[in-house]
Amino acid sequence: MQADLPRIVLASASTARRAVLEAAGLRFEALPAAVDEAEIKAAAQAEGIPPADAALMLADAKAERIARRDPEALVIGCDQLLVCEGVWFDKPADLPAARAQLQALRGRTHDLVTAVVCHRHGGRVWQHVAVPRMTMRDFSNAFLDAYLAAEGEVLTRSVGAYRLEGLGAQLFARIQGDQPAILGVPLLPLLAFLRQHGVLAT
Numbered sequence: 001m002q003a004d005l006p007r008i009v010l011a012s013a014s015t016a017r018r019a020v021l022e023a024a025g026l027r028f029e030a031l032p033a034a035v036d037e038a039e040i041k042a043a044a045q046a047e048g049i050p051p052a053d054a055a056l057m058l059a060d061a062k063a064e065r066i067a068r069r070d071p072e073a074l075v076i077g078c079d080q081l082l083v084c085e086g087v088w089f090d091k092p093a094d095l096p097a098a099r100a101q102l103q104a105l106r107g108r109t110h111d112l113v114t115a116v117v118c119h120r121h122g123g124r125v126w127q128h129v130a131v132p133r134m135t136m137r138d139f140s141n142a143f144l145d146a147y148l149a150a151e152g153e154v155l156t157r158s159v160g161a162y163r164l165e166g167l168g169a170q171l172f173a174r175i176q177g178d179q180p181a182i183l184g185v186p187l188l189p190l191l192a193f194l195r196q197h198g199v200l201a202t
């Protein structure tokens, strides 16, 4: 790698996001951004801010937090909101909450409003929002309990209380959108920006 390329930092604690970018061959450092997401989400909803703008606000907050430490770095921030029939869902606190959330989502269609931003030299230099649309089967409680038992606590790290890249695929009747965006990173638009920004080989 040439010496003058910027350091890339992913402002995220998400193991799925990290895995998507590592698998795509990106070399970066992952640093979690200590941002009060719940507070920003609650304020955005109270002000009637649309989900895509709220997700961008959250992604900006994470990127800004990390970018302050090194203005030269290219900092990637992401955020994903789940919206089902106007209701915003969050990562479930525990397995019982995951069960309740999956019961609320089954037999319905929800959007994963997925924002990614890049910050450098003190400001946002790029942004993108992808909105995969997920239609869940009306699966049985027996199926649901078997799924929760098979996956366990890891489901509390996902906004939908599922992992598509595994057994979770059996929860769905239809998926509109690409898998990296569903896992939390609109990958191809981000890679295109990084090439255009001279960070990746063309």
Ligand SMILES: Nc1nc2c(ncn2[C@@H]2O[C@H](COP(=O)(O)OP(=O)(O)OP(=O)(O)O)[C@@H](O)[C@H]2O)c(=O)[nH]1
Pocket (backbone or CB within 6 Å): 011, 012, 013, 014, 015, 016, 017, 032, 033, 037, 062, 078, 079, 080, 081, 091, 157, 158, 159, 160, 162, 163, 164, 165, 168, 182, 183, 184
């Ligand atoms: N493994 C997996 N994770 C998913 C899936 N769908 C959503 N997620 C995760 O759900 C989380 C969305 O919540 P966010 O608040 O955007 O991210 P986070 O986990 O808090 O991580 P930060 O980037 O540090 O905010 C992300 O970690 C996504 O990777 C999926 O199908 N599989």
